[in-house]
Amino acid sequence: MTQLASTIRALTFDVFGTVVDWRGTISEEGKDWEIELDWAALADAWRAGYQPAMARVRSGELGWTRLDDLHRMILDSLLPEFGLTGLSEEKLAHLNRVWHRLRPWPDAVEGLTLLKQKYVIATLSNGNVSLLTNMAKNAGLPWDCILSAELAHRYKPEPQAYRTACALLDLPPQQVLMVAAHEGDLRAAAAVGMPTAYVHRPLEYGPHNPKSWPQEGFDVMAQDFVELAALLAG
Amino acid sequence: MTQLASTIRALTFDVFGTVVDWRGTISEEGKDWEIELDWAALADAWRAGYQPAMARVRSGELGWTRLDDLHRMILDSLLPEFGLTGLSEEKLAHLNRVWHRLRPWPDAVEGLTLLKQKYVIATLSNGNVSLLTNMAKNAGLPWDCILSAELAHRYKPEPQAYRTACALLDLPPQQVLMVAAHEGDLRAAAAVGMPTAYVHRPLEYGPHNPKSWPQEGFDVMAQDFVELAALLAG
Structure with a gap:
Protein backbone atom coordinates (compact mmCIF):
# COMPACT_ATOMS: atom_id res chain seq x y z
CA MET A 1 0.00 0.00 0.00
CA TRP A 22 -29.20 7.69 -5.14
CA ARG A 23 -31.78 5.22 -3.84
CA GLY A 24 -31.90 6.62 -0.33
CA THR A 25 -32.11 10.22 -1.53
CA ILE A 26 -34.90 9.62 -4.03
CA SER A 27 -36.86 7.62 -1.45
CA GLU A 28 -36.41 10.35 1.12
CA GLU A 29 -37.22 13.22 -1.22
CA GLY A 30 -40.38 11.40 -2.27
CA LYS A 31 -41.86 12.10 1.16
CA ASP A 32 -41.94 15.81 0.30
CA TRP A 33 -43.83 15.26 -2.95
CA GLU A 34 -47.06 14.25 -1.19
CA ILE A 35 -47.76 11.73 -3.91
CA GLU A 36 -48.76 8.21 -2.91
CA LEU A 37 -46.02 6.24 -4.59
CA ASP A 38 -43.35 3.64 -3.89
CA TRP A 39 -40.45 6.06 -4.35
CA ALA A 40 -37.81 3.40 -3.75
CA ALA A 41 -39.37 1.35 -6.56
CA LEU A 42 -39.29 4.42 -8.81
CA ALA A 43 -35.62 4.93 -7.94
CA ASP A 44 -34.87 1.29 -8.75
CA ALA A 45 -36.75 1.41 -12.05
CA TRP A 46 -35.13 4.72 -13.00
CA ARG A 47 -31.67 3.39 -12.25
CA ALA A 48 -32.46 0.12 -14.06
CA GLY A 49 -32.98 2.19 -17.21
CA TYR A 50 -29.50 3.70 -16.93
CA GLN A 51 -27.34 0.97 -18.49
CA PRO A 52 -29.76 0.31 -21.41
CA ALA A 53 -29.97 4.06 -22.14
CA MET A 54 -26.18 4.43 -22.21
CA ALA A 55 -25.94 1.31 -24.34
CA ARG A 56 -27.99 3.13 -27.00
CA VAL A 57 -25.37 5.91 -27.00
CA ARG A 58 -22.45 3.49 -26.99
CA SER A 59 -23.91 1.55 -29.92
CA GLY A 60 -24.36 4.75 -31.92
CA GLU A 61 -28.17 4.36 -32.06
CA LEU A 62 -28.27 7.70 -30.21
CA GLY A 63 -25.71 10.44 -30.79
CA TRP A 64 -23.96 11.83 -27.73
CA THR A 65 -26.68 12.51 -25.15
CA ARG A 66 -25.99 13.93 -21.70
CA LEU A 67 -27.05 11.91 -18.68
CA ASP A 68 -29.59 14.58 -17.69
CA ASP A 69 -31.36 13.91 -20.98
CA LEU A 70 -31.10 10.13 -20.66
CA HIS A 71 -32.53 10.41 -17.14
CA ARG A 72 -35.43 12.39 -18.53
CA MET A 73 -36.09 9.86 -21.32
CA ILE A 74 -36.16 7.05 -18.76
CA LEU A 75 -38.37 9.04 -16.40
CA ASP A 76 -40.84 9.83 -19.19
CA SER A 77 -41.09 6.12 -19.99
CA LEU A 78 -41.91 5.35 -16.34
CA LEU A 79 -44.62 7.98 -15.82
CA PRO A 80 -47.64 5.81 -16.70
CA GLU A 81 -46.47 2.87 -14.58
CA PHE A 82 -46.02 5.12 -11.54
CA GLY A 83 -49.11 7.25 -12.08
CA LEU A 84 -47.15 10.44 -12.65
CA THR A 85 -48.63 11.45 -15.99
CA GLY A 86 -50.41 14.42 -14.40
CA LEU A 87 -47.25 16.25 -13.34
CA SER A 88 -46.56 19.65 -14.95
CA GLU A 89 -43.47 20.12 -17.11
CA GLU A 90 -42.00 22.29 -14.37
CA LYS A 91 -42.44 19.55 -11.78
CA LEU A 92 -41.06 16.89 -14.10
CA ALA A 93 -37.99 19.01 -14.80
CA HIS A 94 -37.52 19.47 -11.06
CA LEU A 95 -37.98 15.75 -10.40
CA ASN A 96 -35.45 14.90 -13.10
CA ARG A 97 -32.94 17.11 -11.34
CA VAL A 98 -33.17 15.00 -8.17
CA TRP A 99 -29.94 13.47 -9.50
CA HIS A 100 -28.32 16.88 -8.90
CA ARG A 101 -29.54 16.79 -5.30
CA MET B 1 -27.51 45.59 -11.42
CA TRP B 22 1.63 36.23 -12.83
CA ARG B 23 4.23 39.00 -12.95
CA GLY B 24 4.43 39.47 -9.19
CA THR B 25 4.64 35.73 -8.49
CA ILE B 26 7.37 35.04 -11.05
CA SER B 27 9.37 38.03 -9.79
CA GLU B 28 8.99 36.87 -6.20
CA GLU B 29 9.78 33.23 -6.90
CA GLY B 30 12.89 34.32 -8.77
CA LYS B 31 14.48 35.35 -5.46
CA ASP B 32 14.55 31.67 -4.42
CA TRP B 33 16.36 30.57 -7.56
CA GLU B 34 19.63 32.29 -6.57
CA ILE B 35 20.27 33.18 -10.21
CA GLU B 36 21.28 36.74 -11.07
CA LEU B 37 18.49 37.66 -13.42
CA ASP B 38 15.80 40.29 -14.00
CA TRP B 39 12.92 37.98 -13.17
CA ALA B 40 10.27 40.60 -13.87
CA ALA B 41 11.74 41.04 -17.34
CA LEU B 42 11.64 37.25 -17.83
CA ALA B 43 7.99 37.25 -16.74
CA ASP B 44 7.20 40.05 -19.20
CA ALA B 45 9.01 38.35 -22.09
CA TRP B 46 7.39 35.00 -21.27
CA ARG B 47 3.94 36.54 -21.17
CA ALA B 48 4.66 38.52 -24.36
CA GLY B 49 5.13 35.19 -26.14
CA TYR B 50 1.66 34.03 -25.07
CA GLN B 51 -0.54 35.66 -27.72
CA PRO B 52 1.80 34.82 -30.64
CA ALA B 53 2.02 31.18 -29.48
CA MET B 54 -1.78 30.85 -29.27
CA ALA B 55 -2.07 32.56 -32.66
CA ARG B 56 -0.07 29.67 -34.15
CA VAL B 57 -2.67 27.24 -32.75
CA ARG B 58 -5.60 29.39 -33.85
CA SER B 59 -4.23 29.65 -37.38
CA GLY B 60 -3.78 25.89 -37.60
CA GLU B 61 0.01 26.14 -37.98
CA LEU B 62 0.18 24.11 -34.75
CA GLY B 63 -2.40 21.45 -33.88
CA TRP B 64 -4.08 21.71 -30.50
CA THR B 65 -1.30 22.36 -27.97
CA ARG B 66 -1.90 22.80 -24.24
CA LEU B 67 -0.79 26.00 -22.60
CA ASP B 68 1.80 24.12 -20.49
CA ASP B 69 3.48 23.11 -23.73
CA LEU B 70 3.20 26.58 -25.27
CA HIS B 71 4.72 28.03 -22.09
CA ARG B 72 7.62 25.61 -22.43
CA MET B 73 8.19 26.48 -26.09
CA ILE B 74 8.29 30.17 -25.20
CA LEU B 75 10.59 29.55 -22.22
CA ASP B 76 12.98 27.51 -24.34
CA SER B 77 13.19 30.36 -26.84
CA LEU B 78 14.10 32.79 -24.03
CA LEU B 79 16.84 30.73 -22.35
CA PRO B 80 19.84 32.19 -24.25
CA GLU B 81 18.70 35.80 -23.78
CA PHE B 82 18.31 35.29 -20.02
CA GLY B 83 21.43 33.15 -19.53
CA LEU B 84 19.47 30.10 -18.44
CA THR B 85 20.88 27.58 -20.92
CA GLY B 86 22.71 25.76 -18.13
CA LEU B 87 19.58 24.68 -16.26
CA SER B 88 18.88 20.94 -16.01
CA GLU B 89 15.75 19.50 -17.61
CA GLU B 90 14.34 18.91 -14.14
CA LYS B 91 14.82 22.57 -13.19
CA LEU B 92 13.37 23.79 -16.49
CA ALA B 93 10.29 21.61 -16.01
CA HIS B 94 9.90 23.01 -12.50
CA LEU B 95 10.36 26.58 -13.73
CA ASN B 96 7.76 26.03 -16.45
CA ARG B 97 5.30 24.97 -13.78
CA VAL B 98 5.59 28.34 -12.03
CA TRP B 99 2.32 29.06 -13.87
CA HIS B 100 0.72 26.37 -11.67
CA ARG B 101 2.01 28.18 -8.59
Whole structure:
Protein backbone atom coordinates (compact mmCIF):
# COMPACT_ATOMS: atom_id res chain seq x y z
CA MET A 1 0.00 0.00 0.00
CA THR A 2 2.85 2.39 0.80
CA GLN A 3 4.19 1.85 -2.72
CA LEU A 4 0.83 2.67 -4.31
CA ALA A 5 0.27 5.64 -1.99
CA SER A 6 3.55 7.19 -3.12
CA THR A 7 3.01 6.43 -6.82
CA ILE A 8 -0.43 7.93 -7.27
CA ARG A 9 -0.99 11.66 -7.61
CA ALA A 10 -4.73 11.82 -8.15
CA LEU A 11 -7.90 9.88 -7.35
CA THR A 12 -10.89 9.76 -9.70
CA PHE A 13 -14.24 8.76 -8.26
CA ASP A 14 -17.28 7.09 -9.62
CA VAL A 15 -20.15 9.09 -8.15
CA PHE A 16 -23.62 7.44 -8.31
CA GLY A 17 -23.63 4.77 -5.62
CA THR A 18 -19.97 5.32 -4.71
CA VAL A 19 -20.10 8.91 -3.37
CA VAL A 20 -23.84 9.53 -3.17
CA ASP A 21 -26.81 7.39 -2.19
CA TRP A 22 -29.20 7.69 -5.14
CA ARG A 23 -31.78 5.22 -3.84
CA GLY A 24 -31.90 6.62 -0.33
CA THR A 25 -32.11 10.22 -1.53
CA ILE A 26 -34.90 9.62 -4.03
CA SER A 27 -36.86 7.62 -1.45
CA GLU A 28 -36.41 10.35 1.12
CA GLU A 29 -37.22 13.22 -1.22
CA GLY A 30 -40.38 11.40 -2.27
CA LYS A 31 -41.86 12.10 1.16
CA ASP A 32 -41.94 15.81 0.30
CA TRP A 33 -43.83 15.26 -2.95
CA GLU A 34 -47.06 14.25 -1.19
CA ILE A 35 -47.76 11.73 -3.91
CA GLU A 36 -48.76 8.21 -2.91
CA LEU A 37 -46.02 6.24 -4.59
CA ASP A 38 -43.35 3.64 -3.89
CA TRP A 39 -40.45 6.06 -4.35
CA ALA A 40 -37.81 3.40 -3.75
CA ALA A 41 -39.37 1.35 -6.56
CA LEU A 42 -39.29 4.42 -8.81
CA ALA A 43 -35.62 4.93 -7.94
CA ASP A 44 -34.87 1.29 -8.75
CA ALA A 45 -36.75 1.41 -12.05
CA TRP A 46 -35.13 4.72 -13.00
CA ARG A 47 -31.67 3.39 -12.25
CA ALA A 48 -32.46 0.12 -14.06
CA GLY A 49 -32.98 2.19 -17.21
CA TYR A 50 -29.50 3.70 -16.93
CA GLN A 51 -27.34 0.97 -18.49
CA PRO A 52 -29.76 0.31 -21.41
CA ALA A 53 -29.97 4.06 -22.14
CA MET A 54 -26.18 4.43 -22.21
CA ALA A 55 -25.94 1.31 -24.34
CA ARG A 56 -27.99 3.13 -27.00
CA VAL A 57 -25.37 5.91 -27.00
CA ARG A 58 -22.45 3.49 -26.99
CA SER A 59 -23.91 1.55 -29.92
CA GLY A 60 -24.36 4.75 -31.92
CA GLU A 61 -28.17 4.36 -32.06
CA LEU A 62 -28.27 7.70 -30.21
CA GLY A 63 -25.71 10.44 -30.79
CA TRP A 64 -23.96 11.83 -27.73
CA THR A 65 -26.68 12.51 -25.15
CA ARG A 66 -25.99 13.93 -21.70
CA LEU A 67 -27.05 11.91 -18.68
CA ASP A 68 -29.59 14.58 -17.69
CA ASP A 69 -31.36 13.91 -20.98
CA LEU A 70 -31.10 10.13 -20.66
CA HIS A 71 -32.53 10.41 -17.14
CA ARG A 72 -35.43 12.39 -18.53
CA MET A 73 -36.09 9.86 -21.32
CA ILE A 74 -36.16 7.05 -18.76
CA LEU A 75 -38.37 9.04 -16.40
CA ASP A 76 -40.84 9.83 -19.19
CA SER A 77 -41.09 6.12 -19.99
CA LEU A 78 -41.91 5.35 -16.34
CA LEU A 79 -44.62 7.98 -15.82
CA PRO A 80 -47.64 5.81 -16.70
CA GLU A 81 -46.47 2.87 -14.58
CA PHE A 82 -46.02 5.12 -11.54
CA GLY A 83 -49.11 7.25 -12.08
CA LEU A 84 -47.15 10.44 -12.65
CA THR A 85 -48.63 11.45 -15.99
CA GLY A 86 -50.41 14.42 -14.40
CA LEU A 87 -47.25 16.25 -13.34
CA SER A 88 -46.56 19.65 -14.95
CA GLU A 89 -43.47 20.12 -17.11
CA GLU A 90 -42.00 22.29 -14.37
CA LYS A 91 -42.44 19.55 -11.78
CA LEU A 92 -41.06 16.89 -14.10
CA ALA A 93 -37.99 19.01 -14.80
CA HIS A 94 -37.52 19.47 -11.06
CA LEU A 95 -37.98 15.75 -10.40
CA ASN A 96 -35.45 14.90 -13.10
CA ARG A 97 -32.94 17.11 -11.34
CA VAL A 98 -33.17 15.00 -8.17
CA TRP A 99 -29.94 13.47 -9.50
CA HIS A 100 -28.32 16.88 -8.90
CA ARG A 101 -29.54 16.79 -5.30
CA LEU A 102 -28.29 13.35 -4.26
CA ARG A 103 -26.93 13.10 -0.73
CA PRO A 104 -23.45 11.78 0.01
CA TRP A 105 -22.90 8.63 2.06
CA PRO A 106 -22.18 9.64 5.67
CA ASP A 107 -18.39 9.16 5.38
CA ALA A 108 -17.97 10.79 1.96
CA VAL A 109 -17.29 14.44 2.77
CA GLU A 110 -14.95 13.58 5.66
CA GLY A 111 -13.06 11.02 3.59
CA LEU A 112 -12.74 13.28 0.55
CA THR A 113 -11.50 16.13 2.74
CA LEU A 114 -8.77 13.86 4.15
CA LEU A 115 -7.79 12.56 0.71
CA LYS A 116 -7.70 16.08 -0.73
CA GLN A 117 -4.89 17.01 1.67
CA LYS A 118 -2.53 14.69 -0.18
CA TYR A 119 -3.99 14.07 -3.62
CA VAL A 120 -5.91 15.74 -6.41
CA ILE A 121 -9.48 14.43 -6.10
CA ALA A 122 -11.79 14.50 -9.11
CA THR A 123 -15.07 13.01 -10.21
CA LEU A 124 -15.04 10.54 -13.08
CA SER A 125 -18.71 9.90 -13.56
CA ASN A 126 -21.14 9.32 -16.37
CA GLY A 127 -23.05 12.28 -14.96
CA ASN A 128 -22.69 15.44 -17.02
CA VAL A 129 -20.49 18.31 -15.81
CA SER A 130 -23.39 20.55 -14.74
CA LEU A 131 -25.05 17.72 -12.82
CA LEU A 132 -21.83 16.94 -10.95
CA THR A 133 -21.12 20.65 -10.33
CA ASN A 134 -24.58 21.26 -8.91
CA MET A 135 -24.39 18.10 -6.81
CA ALA A 136 -21.03 19.10 -5.36
CA LYS A 137 -22.30 22.56 -4.48
CA ASN A 138 -25.43 21.15 -2.89
CA ALA A 139 -23.71 18.38 -0.95
CA GLY A 140 -20.44 20.13 -0.07
CA LEU A 141 -18.26 17.68 -1.97
CA PRO A 142 -14.78 19.26 -2.06
CA TRP A 143 -13.61 18.18 -5.55
CA ASP A 144 -10.49 19.75 -7.00
CA CYS A 145 -11.88 19.22 -10.46
CA ILE A 146 -15.05 17.96 -12.13
CA LEU A 147 -14.28 15.32 -14.77
CA SER A 148 -16.96 13.47 -16.63
CA ALA A 149 -17.66 11.06 -19.45
CA GLU A 150 -19.19 14.15 -21.09
CA LEU A 151 -15.68 15.52 -21.70
CA ALA A 152 -14.85 12.46 -23.82
CA HIS A 153 -18.36 12.02 -25.26
CA ARG A 154 -17.87 8.40 -24.25
CA TYR A 155 -19.62 6.67 -21.37
CA LYS A 156 -17.77 4.45 -18.94
CA PRO A 157 -16.78 1.66 -19.25
CA GLU A 158 -15.46 2.74 -22.66
CA PRO A 159 -11.68 3.17 -22.34
CA GLN A 160 -11.73 6.68 -23.80
CA ALA A 161 -13.70 7.95 -20.79
CA TYR A 162 -10.85 6.95 -18.46
CA ARG A 163 -8.04 7.98 -20.83
CA THR A 164 -9.51 11.45 -21.34
CA ALA A 165 -9.68 12.01 -17.58
CA CYS A 166 -6.03 11.02 -17.09
CA ALA A 167 -4.99 13.22 -20.03
CA LEU A 168 -6.83 16.22 -18.59
CA LEU A 169 -5.06 15.64 -15.27
CA ASP A 170 -1.80 15.40 -17.28
CA LEU A 171 -0.93 12.17 -15.50
CA PRO A 172 -0.18 8.68 -16.79
CA PRO A 173 -2.97 6.21 -15.87
CA GLN A 174 -0.56 4.50 -13.45
CA GLN A 175 -0.67 7.62 -11.25
CA VAL A 176 -4.47 7.94 -11.13
CA LEU A 177 -6.39 5.70 -8.72
CA MET A 178 -9.93 4.88 -9.85
CA VAL A 179 -12.32 4.60 -6.89
CA ALA A 180 -15.68 2.88 -7.29
CA ALA A 181 -18.19 0.64 -5.60
CA HIS A 182 -18.69 -1.20 -8.90
CA GLU A 183 -16.41 -3.96 -10.09
CA GLY A 184 -17.04 -3.41 -13.81
CA ASP A 185 -15.99 0.22 -13.55
CA LEU A 186 -12.76 -0.80 -11.82
CA ARG A 187 -12.00 -3.56 -14.31
CA ALA A 188 -12.38 -1.08 -17.18
CA ALA A 189 -10.08 1.41 -15.42
CA ALA A 190 -7.51 -1.33 -14.82
CA ALA A 191 -7.63 -2.21 -18.51
CA VAL A 192 -6.25 1.24 -19.39
CA GLY A 193 -3.55 0.97 -16.70
CA MET A 194 -5.14 2.71 -13.73
CA PRO A 195 -4.76 1.26 -10.23
CA THR A 196 -8.10 0.54 -8.58
CA ALA A 197 -9.78 1.02 -5.21
CA TYR A 198 -12.99 -0.79 -4.35
CA VAL A 199 -15.17 0.89 -1.73
CA HIS A 200 -17.98 -1.20 -0.34
CA ARG A 201 -21.47 0.31 -0.43
CA PRO A 202 -23.58 -2.65 0.69
CA LEU A 203 -26.82 -0.64 0.83
CA GLU A 204 -26.64 0.94 -2.63
CA TYR A 205 -29.56 -1.18 -3.84
CA GLY A 206 -31.46 -1.00 -0.57
CA PRO A 207 -31.58 -2.98 2.67
CA HIS A 208 -33.26 -5.96 1.00
CA ASN A 209 -30.60 -6.29 -1.69
CA PRO A 210 -27.30 -5.99 0.14
CA LYS A 211 -24.22 -6.18 -2.06
CA SER A 212 -21.65 -8.77 -1.03
CA TRP A 213 -17.93 -8.15 -0.75
CA PRO A 214 -16.33 -8.89 -4.14
CA GLN A 215 -14.67 -12.22 -4.89
CA GLU A 216 -12.12 -10.41 -6.97
CA GLY A 217 -9.24 -8.43 -5.52
CA PHE A 218 -8.44 -4.82 -6.35
CA ASP A 219 -5.36 -2.78 -5.44
CA VAL A 220 -7.16 -1.25 -2.47
CA MET A 221 -10.29 -2.52 -0.73
CA ALA A 222 -12.00 -0.24 1.78
CA GLN A 223 -15.22 -0.14 3.77
CA ASP A 224 -15.62 3.60 3.20
CA PHE A 225 -13.75 6.77 2.22
CA VAL A 226 -12.33 7.37 5.70
CA GLU A 227 -10.75 3.92 5.64
CA LEU A 228 -9.54 4.59 2.09
CA ALA A 229 -7.82 7.76 3.33
CA ALA A 230 -6.20 5.84 6.19
CA LEU A 231 -4.97 3.11 3.85
CA LEU A 232 -3.43 5.71 1.53
CA ALA A 233 -1.92 7.77 4.34
CA GLY A 234 0.98 5.50 5.11
CA MET B 1 -27.51 45.59 -11.42
CA THR B 2 -30.33 43.91 -9.51
CA GLN B 3 -31.76 42.69 -12.80
CA LEU B 4 -28.43 41.19 -13.87
CA ALA B 5 -27.81 39.71 -10.41
CA SER B 6 -31.10 37.82 -10.58
CA THR B 7 -30.65 36.70 -14.21
CA ILE B 8 -27.20 35.14 -13.95
CA ARG B 9 -26.63 31.69 -12.47
CA ALA B 10 -22.89 31.28 -12.95
CA LEU B 11 -19.72 33.35 -13.25
CA THR B 12 -16.79 32.31 -15.41
CA PHE B 13 -13.41 33.86 -14.72
CA ASP B 14 -10.41 34.65 -16.79
CA VAL B 15 -7.48 33.60 -14.59
CA PHE B 16 -4.03 34.95 -15.60
CA GLY B 17 -3.99 38.58 -14.53
CA THR B 18 -7.62 38.55 -13.39
CA VAL B 19 -7.43 36.06 -10.49
CA VAL B 20 -3.68 35.59 -10.11
CA ASP B 21 -0.69 37.93 -10.33
CA TRP B 22 1.63 36.23 -12.83
CA ARG B 23 4.23 39.00 -12.95
CA GLY B 24 4.43 39.47 -9.19
CA THR B 25 4.64 35.73 -8.49
CA ILE B 26 7.37 35.04 -11.05
CA SER B 27 9.37 38.03 -9.79
CA GLU B 28 8.99 36.87 -6.20
CA GLU B 29 9.78 33.23 -6.90
CA GLY B 30 12.89 34.32 -8.77
CA LYS B 31 14.48 35.35 -5.46
CA ASP B 32 14.55 31.67 -4.42
CA TRP B 33 16.36 30.57 -7.56
CA GLU B 34 19.63 32.29 -6.57
CA ILE B 35 20.27 33.18 -10.21
CA GLU B 36 21.28 36.74 -11.07
CA LEU B 37 18.49 37.66 -13.42
CA ASP B 38 15.80 40.29 -14.00
CA TRP B 39 12.92 37.98 -13.17
CA ALA B 40 10.27 40.60 -13.87
CA ALA B 41 11.74 41.04 -17.34
CA LEU B 42 11.64 37.25 -17.83
CA ALA B 43 7.99 37.25 -16.74
CA ASP B 44 7.20 40.05 -19.20
CA ALA B 45 9.01 38.35 -22.09
CA TRP B 46 7.39 35.00 -21.27
CA ARG B 47 3.94 36.54 -21.17
CA ALA B 48 4.66 38.52 -24.36
CA GLY B 49 5.13 35.19 -26.14
CA TYR B 50 1.66 34.03 -25.07
CA GLN B 51 -0.54 35.66 -27.72
CA PRO B 52 1.80 34.82 -30.64
CA ALA B 53 2.02 31.18 -29.48
CA MET B 54 -1.78 30.85 -29.27
CA ALA B 55 -2.07 32.56 -32.66
CA ARG B 56 -0.07 29.67 -34.15
CA VAL B 57 -2.67 27.24 -32.75
CA ARG B 58 -5.60 29.39 -33.85
CA SER B 59 -4.23 29.65 -37.38
CA GLY B 60 -3.78 25.89 -37.60
CA GLU B 61 0.01 26.14 -37.98
CA LEU B 62 0.18 24.11 -34.75
CA GLY B 63 -2.40 21.45 -33.88
CA TRP B 64 -4.08 21.71 -30.50
CA THR B 65 -1.30 22.36 -27.97
CA ARG B 66 -1.90 22.80 -24.24
CA LEU B 67 -0.79 26.00 -22.60
CA ASP B 68 1.80 24.12 -20.49
CA ASP B 69 3.48 23.11 -23.73
CA LEU B 70 3.20 26.58 -25.27
CA HIS B 71 4.72 28.03 -22.09
CA ARG B 72 7.62 25.61 -22.43
CA MET B 73 8.19 26.48 -26.09
CA ILE B 74 8.29 30.17 -25.20
CA LEU B 75 10.59 29.55 -22.22
CA ASP B 76 12.98 27.51 -24.34
CA SER B 77 13.19 30.36 -26.84
CA LEU B 78 14.10 32.79 -24.03
CA LEU B 79 16.84 30.73 -22.35
CA PRO B 80 19.84 32.19 -24.25
CA GLU B 81 18.70 35.80 -23.78
CA PHE B 82 18.31 35.29 -20.02
CA GLY B 83 21.43 33.15 -19.53
CA LEU B 84 19.47 30.10 -18.44
CA THR B 85 20.88 27.58 -20.92
CA GLY B 86 22.71 25.76 -18.13
CA LEU B 87 19.58 24.68 -16.26
CA SER B 88 18.88 20.94 -16.01
CA GLU B 89 15.75 19.50 -17.61
CA GLU B 90 14.34 18.91 -14.14
CA LYS B 91 14.82 22.57 -13.19
CA LEU B 92 13.37 23.79 -16.49
CA ALA B 93 10.29 21.61 -16.01
CA HIS B 94 9.90 23.01 -12.50
CA LEU B 95 10.36 26.58 -13.73
CA ASN B 96 7.76 26.03 -16.45
CA ARG B 97 5.30 24.97 -13.78
CA VAL B 98 5.59 28.34 -12.03
CA TRP B 99 2.32 29.06 -13.87
CA HIS B 100 0.72 26.37 -11.67
CA ARG B 101 2.01 28.18 -8.59
CA LEU B 102 0.77 31.70 -9.30
CA ARG B 103 -0.51 33.62 -6.30
CA PRO B 104 -3.99 35.16 -6.21
CA TRP B 105 -4.51 38.91 -5.94
CA PRO B 106 -5.16 39.78 -2.27
CA ASP B 107 -8.96 40.08 -2.67
CA ALA B 108 -9.43 37.01 -4.88
CA VAL B 109 -10.08 34.20 -2.38
CA GLU B 110 -12.36 36.36 -0.22
CA GLY B 111 -14.32 37.62 -3.22
CA LEU B 112 -14.69 34.17 -4.77
CA THR B 113 -15.86 32.73 -1.46
CA LEU B 114 -18.57 35.41 -1.27
CA LEU B 115 -19.64 34.91 -4.89
CA LYS B 116 -19.75 31.13 -4.43
CA GLN B 117 -22.49 31.48 -1.83
CA LYS B 118 -24.90 32.65 -4.52
CA TYR B 119 -23.52 31.51 -7.88
CA VAL B 120 -21.65 28.69 -9.55
CA ILE B 121 -18.09 29.96 -10.00
CA ALA B 122 -15.84 28.44 -12.64
CA THR B 123 -12.60 29.19 -14.39
CA LEU B 124 -12.70 29.96 -18.09
CA SER B 125 -9.04 30.29 -18.91
CA ASN B 126 -6.68 29.43 -21.70
CA GLY B 127 -4.70 27.49 -19.08
CA ASN B 128 -5.09 23.74 -19.35
CA VAL B 129 -7.25 21.83 -16.87
CA SER B 130 -4.34 20.35 -14.91
CA LEU B 131 -2.64 23.76 -14.63
CA LEU B 132 -5.83 25.35 -13.29
CA THR B 133 -6.51 22.42 -10.94
CA ASN B 134 -3.01 22.54 -9.47
CA MET B 135 -3.18 26.32 -9.16
CA ALA B 136 -6.50 26.17 -7.34
CA LYS B 137 -5.18 23.56 -4.93
CA ASN B 138 -2.02 25.53 -4.27
CA ALA B 139 -3.72 28.92 -3.89
CA GLY B 140 -6.95 27.81 -2.20
CA LEU B 141 -9.21 29.06 -5.00
CA PRO B 142 -12.69 27.66 -4.23
CA TRP B 143 -13.92 26.92 -7.78
CA ASP B 144 -17.06 24.87 -8.23
CA CYS B 145 -15.78 23.65 -11.55
CA ILE B 146 -12.62 23.95 -13.69
CA LEU B 147 -13.47 24.98 -17.26
CA SER B 148 -10.82 25.69 -19.84
CA ALA B 149 -10.20 26.42 -23.49
CA GLU B 150 -8.70 22.92 -23.47
CA LEU B 151 -12.21 21.45 -23.27
CA ALA B 152 -13.11 23.11 -26.58
CA HIS B 153 -9.65 22.78 -28.13
CA ARG B 154 -10.10 26.44 -28.98
CA TYR B 155 -8.31 29.33 -27.33
CA LYS B 156 -10.14 32.44 -26.22
CA PRO B 157 -11.14 34.75 -27.82
CA GLU B 158 -12.53 32.17 -30.27
CA PRO B 159 -16.30 31.97 -29.69
CA GLN B 160 -16.26 28.19 -29.27
CA ALA B 161 -14.21 28.53 -26.07
CA TYR B 162 -17.04 30.53 -24.46
CA ARG B 163 -19.87 28.51 -25.98
CA THR B 164 -18.40 25.21 -24.77
CA ALA B 165 -18.15 26.54 -21.22
CA CYS B 166 -21.79 27.66 -21.19
CA ALA B 167 -22.88 24.33 -22.69
CA LEU B 168 -21.00 22.38 -20.01
CA LEU B 169 -22.70 24.50 -17.35
CA ASP B 170 -26.00 23.75 -19.14
CA LEU B 171 -26.86 27.45 -19.13
CA PRO B 172 -27.66 29.88 -21.92
CA PRO B 173 -24.86 32.48 -22.37
CA GLN B 174 -27.23 35.15 -21.03
CA GLN B 175 -27.05 33.48 -17.60
CA VAL B 176 -23.25 33.25 -17.41
CA LEU B 177 -21.29 36.35 -16.41
CA MET B 178 -17.77 36.52 -17.88
CA VAL B 179 -15.33 38.17 -15.48
CA ALA B 180 -11.98 39.46 -16.73
CA ALA B 181 -9.44 42.24 -16.39
CA HIS B 182 -9.03 42.25 -20.18
CA GLU B 183 -11.35 44.10 -22.51
CA GLY B 184 -10.79 41.82 -25.51
CA ASP B 185 -11.81 38.78 -23.51
CA LEU B 186 -15.02 40.52 -22.42
CA ARG B 187 -15.85 41.74 -25.92
CA ALA B 188 -15.51 38.18 -27.24
CA ALA B 189 -17.75 36.87 -24.44
CA ALA B 190 -20.34 39.58 -25.19
CA ALA B 191 -20.30 38.56 -28.85
CA VAL B 192 -21.68 35.12 -27.92
CA GLY B 193 -24.31 36.68 -25.64
CA MET B 194 -22.66 36.56 -22.22
CA PRO B 195 -22.98 39.53 -19.85
CA THR B 196 -19.60 40.92 -18.82
CA ALA B 197 -17.84 42.13 -15.68
CA TYR B 198 -14.62 44.12 -15.86
CA VAL B 199 -12.38 43.89 -12.81
CA HIS B 200 -9.54 46.38 -12.67
CA ARG B 201 -6.05 44.99 -12.10
CA PRO B 202 -3.93 48.12 -12.59
CA LEU B 203 -0.66 46.42 -11.58
CA GLU B 204 -0.91 43.37 -13.84
CA TYR B 205 1.98 44.61 -15.99
CA GLY B 206 3.95 46.01 -13.08
CA PRO B 207 4.13 49.31 -11.21
CA HIS B 208 5.77 51.11 -14.14
CA ASN B 209 3.04 50.12 -16.59
CA PRO B 210 -0.23 50.77 -14.77
CA LYS B 211 -3.35 49.90 -16.73
CA SER B 212 -5.92 52.67 -17.01
CA TRP B 213 -9.64 52.28 -16.40
CA PRO B 214 -11.31 51.29 -19.69
CA GLN B 215 -13.01 53.85 -21.94
CA GLU B 216 -15.61 51.28 -22.82
CA GLY B 217 -18.43 50.25 -20.52
CA PHE B 218 -19.25 46.70 -19.48
CA ASP B 219 -22.30 45.37 -17.63
CA VAL B 220 -20.42 45.46 -14.33
CA MET B 221 -17.24 47.40 -13.48
CA ALA B 222 -15.47 46.61 -10.21
CA GLN B 223 -12.20 47.45 -8.50
CA ASP B 224 -11.79 43.90 -7.21
CA PHE B 225 -13.68 40.67 -6.48
CA VAL B 226 -15.01 41.83 -3.12
CA GLU B 227 -16.61 44.84 -4.80
CA LEU B 228 -17.90 42.55 -7.55
CA ALA B 229 -19.58 40.37 -4.91
CA ALA B 230 -21.14 43.44 -3.29
CA LEU B 231 -22.44 44.71 -6.64
CA LEU B 232 -24.03 41.32 -7.38
CA ALA B 233 -25.46 40.87 -3.89
CA GLY B 234 -28.38 43.23 -4.20
